[in-house]
Amino acid sequence: MGVWRGVIAEHREGxxxxxxxxxxxxAEGGTPLLEAPRLREYLGQAPRVYLKLEGMNPTGSFKDRGxxxxxxxxxxxxxxxIMCASTGNTSASAAAYAARAGIKCAVLVPGGHIAxxxxxxxxxxxxxxLSIQGSFDDALAIVRDLCANYPVTLVNSVNPYRIEGQKTxxxxxxxxxxxxxxxxxLPVGNAGNITAYWRGFCEYRGAGKAQSxxxxxxxxxxxxxxxxxxxxxxNPETIATAIRIGNPAxxxxxxRARDESGxxxxxxxxxxxxEAYRLLASLEGIFAEPASAASVAGLVKLNRTGRLAHYSxxxxxxxxxxxxxxxxxxxxxxxxxxxxxxxGxxxxxxxxxxxxxx
Ligand code: F0G
Numbered sequence: 001m002g003v004w005r006g007v008i009a010e011h012r013e014g015x016x017x018x019x020x021x022x023x024x025x026x027a028e029g030g031t032p033l034l035e036a037p038r039l040r041e042y043l044g045q046a047p048r049v050y051l052k053l054e055g056m057n058p059t060g061s062f063k064d065r066g067x068x069x070x071x072x073x074x075x076x077x078x079x080x081x082i083m084c085a086s087t088g089n090t091s092a093s094a095a096a097y098a099a100r101a102g103i104k105c106a107v108l109v110p111g112g113h114i115a116x117x118x119x120x121x122x123x124x125x126x127x128x129x130l131s132i133q134g135s136f137d138d139a140l141a142i143v144r145d146l147c148a149n150y151p152v153t154l155v156n157s158v159n160p161y162r163i164e165g166q167k168t169x170x171x172x173x174x175x176x177x178x179x180x181x182x183x184x185x186l187p188v189g190n191a192g193n194i195t196a197y198w199r200g201f202c203e204y205r206g207a208g209k210a211q212s213x214x215x216x217x218x219x220x221x222x223x224x225x226x227x228x229x230x231x232x233x234x235n236p237e238t239i240a241t242a243i244r245i246g247n248p249a250x251x252x253x254x255x256r257a258r259d260e261s262g263x264x265x266x267x268x269x270x271x272x273x274x275e276a277y278r279l280l281a282s283l284e285g286i287f288a289e290p291a292s293a294a295s296v297a298g299l300v301k302l303n304r305t306g307r308l309a310h311y312s313x314x315x316x317x318x319x320x321x322x323x324x325x326x327x328x329x330x331x332x333x334x335x336x337x338x339x340x341x342x343x344g345x346x347x348x349x350x351x352x353x354x355x356x357x358x
Pocket of ligand 1: 063188193242
């Protein structure tokens with residue numbers, strides 16, 4: 001095995017790329033699948049739990065898998081500018097790949113609801129960042145309209161190349177486990193990712209590279225759970241800003257994934273999300289952003305209600321890195337304790353005792 005070359009080069013066979021598609025890439029994909037023994041122990045009689053660490057991608061989220069394909073195809077088609085609406089991660093990824101490709105990028109975000117790290121990324125990569133007083137859903141409607149009327153390529157997940165790239169995570173999970181897991185748990189916002197994973201698992205089985213299919217278990221934040229309610233939510237609210245979405249573009253894809261796999265889409269409260277966020281960090285040393293923790297919140301919820309018993313191996317997708325949202329992290333944390341700059345004071349604060357010596 002050589003050096004990992006990124007989604008387009010490594011997964012070429014399963015992607016709609018041609019000899020003319022530029023080999024764009026930043027070594028995205030190939031992320032770790034990490035077993036979580038302490039989390040499993042915490043749950044009690046639980047199946048083996050694996051975490052797909054998508055925060056290890058170049059811009060810190062799973063978006064890079066699809067963005068690299070979307071931007072490479074945009075280049076192939078002669079586009080010089082891309083645009084997206086975003087709750088943050090898509091904008092960071094689009095901005096990075098546009099920089100890498102040497103083309104322009106514009107992003108439209110819901111004002112006041114973007115985690116600091118994501119905004120810092122989009123600005124640093126040199127995108128034109130516009131903020132509206134409105135939701136992600138409002139922003140996406142504007143961007144769709146704009147891209148239909150101007151020479152700008154839309155790189156939200158309604159761009160089919162995004163879904164194509166993102167499905168490669170399912171391939172990697174099957175490769176790592178030797179087959180599909182019994183269940184895949186993931187957060188759901190605009191519903192592109194659940195659509196992509198389901199496609200990936202189906203294609204892999206179709207190609208004889210996996211024997212089984214997982215049940216798809218999607219989790220929305222309770223204040224932004226249109227798929228659970230069966231109707232759009234006009235004013236979605238959740239601390240997990242990445243999935244603060246009231247009218248997912250890939251609605252049908254999510255429902256198909258749920259129904260064809262015999263899975264479910266359920267809601268988890270902000271409190272359950274934050275509890276899972278803390279568990280991941282304190283039990284496994286994994287710092288994932290709040291939206292990502294929704295998959296683990298779902299795991300805890302299913303476990304509590306006895307619905308994990310028939311699984312032997314499950315995978316939780318951790319979609320984005322914890323450093324994306326330092327604001328939430330600091331709100332959640334106990335403040336550092338101030339101590340005098342002296343050994344004795346530090347040892348005392350740590351409750352350390354020299355064992356006899358005073
Ligand atoms: N997790 C994270 C960290 C996300 O950023 C997103 C979506 C999701 C989960 C949900 O994925 O939309 O495919 O169902 N973020 C988008 C964005 C909407 O603009 O960055 P989905």
